[in-house]
Amino acid sequence: MPFDTLRTPLHALHLRHGARMVPFAGYAMPVQYPEGLLREHLHTRAQAGLFDVSHMGQIQLIPRTGNLVDAARALETLLPIDVLGLQPGRQRYGLLLDETGGIRDDLMVAHCGDTLVLVVNAANKLADEAYLRAHLTGICEIAVLPRALLALQGPGAETALARLAPEVAAMRFMDVRTIELAGTSALVTRSGYTGEDGFEISVPEDRAEGLAEALLADVSVRLVGLGARDSLRLEAGLCLHGADIDAGTDPVEAGLGWSIPAVRRRGGAREGGFPGAAAILAALAAGPTRRRVGLRTEGAAPVRAGALLFAEEAAGDAIGRITSGGFGPSLQAPVAMGYLPVALTEPGTRVFAEVRGRRLPMVVNGLPFVPAGFKRA
Amino acid sequence: MLRFTDEHEWLAREGDVATVGITTHAAEQLGDLVFIELPKVGARLVKGEAAAVVESVKAASDVYAPVSGEVTEVNDAAVADPSSVGSDPQGAGWLYRIRLDDPSALDDLMDEAAYAAFPK
Incomplete structure (x- = not known):
């Protein structure tokens, strides 16, 4: 491990539980x-x-005026979502775009009453912080929260967390609450990155281990590493920034156009006004030329990120590329996501992936591969 | 005669044929195996070139030929159930058998004591 590698507040707990650290x-x-x-x-x-x-970034926006509307309006200049319409105690998914409409990062925005709290990808958190400071400092104080973040995911998550804090049972998908948990004030959202019902729980760093131990005291709760986090999100059809979405993909072709509401689209009350708006509004109107799809293999060999896709077994030119791929433990079969020309994105369409010099048949599959278990109602 | 490579493979030689597999250490590092691809019987393997592929949920790893020779047999049961390579890599999870071009090539490899001391 490089000598300057950072540790999360749960480092000792991971080692105690025999984790393989990477x-x-x-x-x-x-x-x-x-x-x-x-x-x-x-x-x-x-x-x-x-x-x-806990490696993910938790960034708080505090309006200098004390009026959250000012922070919400300012954030809308960077994020093509309805921040002004976000209700207290609710969270939304959004995309930070660059000037061409490419995706800088994807994130969650939570309305916490008098502040907004963003959860951003670990690999982008320093760039995101600098970007937010560069654009929002006049309106908002920007604080990187020194807090741990735990995700409790799965159909048993509600029961397990409700043993410590019964009020979480009343939360719905994308709700945000401040809750007394394991002797501290925790910021809890009902969300996650596995396709399952569950919670993300933000606590002060020195309370993380106590909370983790309290949760692990329940036999239904077990520690899960980043490896399974990746296979879970892939089966759930969720994008990984840096793989499925990046500066070279736009929200429309990524299948994330749903995150841009009517109010920010053409004809909306607050149309545009975000980086890359011209390109994105045009793309929303015209439709994409390629699209992110799910793909399954006909054989047993997994097809991994980077594999090129071809329309025919003997075709010369690649028509697309796999952006995430591996084995889906719940499906007991390989699963992948990638981009294909729109004409080839109908479920059931057969294409070929090049793996170790051979062309392996793959079939376009609807996303997600595994039905979501979110508690919407 | 049992020998080991610094690529974490083992070879068990009987006469001029060696059985090849990955070591327990390699299997532990790879994690749950979900797919393996073996060379074809009759294929010529050249020392240092990719001979087989073992894939975990997360990643595909090449298994390099530790010696040169001709493949005489492959473990079809391991192809059908890749988890057997993970659970018994130095037994039922063997990968293939190779007729050695040069049986003395194994003399350069580590014995069990040397491999136990080899940094992992």
Whole structure:
């Protein structure tokens, strides 16, 4: 491990539980525990997985006027979502775009009453912080919160967390609450990155281990590493920034146009006014030329990120590329996502992926691969 | 005669044929295996070139030929159930058998004591 690798507040707990640590986004992170990735993945789908995601960035925007509307209006200049319409105690997904409409990062925005709290990707958090400071400092004080972030995911997450704080049972998907948990004030959202129902729980760093131990005291809760986090999100059809979305992809072709509401589109009350608006509004109107799709293999060999896609077994020119791929433990089969020309994105369409010099048949599959378990109602 | 490579493979030689697999250490590092691809019987392997592929949920890893020779047999049961390579890599999870071009090539490899001491 490089000597300058950062540690999360749960580092000692990971080592105590036999985690294999790997460098990720500058941190030493648990990729898996002794139980192994397959069992960790399946346990999360069946009961509840506990993930340390403290490497992610938690950035608070505090309006200098004390009026949250000012922070919301300012954030809308960077983010093509309805921040002004976000209600207290609710969270939304949004995309930071560059001037050409490429995706700088994807994030969550939570309305916490008098502040907005953003959760951003670990690999982008320093760039995001600098970007927010450069554009919003006049309106908002920007604070990187020195807090740990735990994700509790799976159909058993509600029961397990409600043992410590019964009020979480009343939360719905994308709700945000401040809750007394393990002797501290926790910021809890009902969301996650696995396709399952679950929570993300932000606590002061020195309370993270106590909270993790309290959750792990429940036999239905087991530690799950970053390896299973990746296979879970892939089966759920969720994008990984830096793989499925990046500066070279736009929200429309990524299938994330749903995150841009009517109020920010052409004819909307607050049309445009975000980086890349001209390109994105045109793309929303015209439709994409390529689109992110799910793909399954006909054979047993996984097809990984970077594999080129071809329309025919003997075709000369690639028509697309796999952006995430591996084995889906819940499907017991390889799963992948990638980009294809729109004409080839109908489920059931057969294409070929090049793996180790051979062309392997793949079939376009609707996303997600595994139905979502969100608690919407 | 059991020998090990610094690429974490083992070879068990009987006469001029060696059985090849990955070591317990390699299997632990790879994690749960979900797919393996083996050379074809009759294929010529050249020392240092990719001979097989073992894939975990997360990644594909090449298994390099530790010696040169001709493949005489492959473990079809391991292809059908890749988890057997993870659970018993130095037994039921063997990968393939190779007729050695030069049986003395194994003399350069580590014995069990040397491999145990080899930094991992």
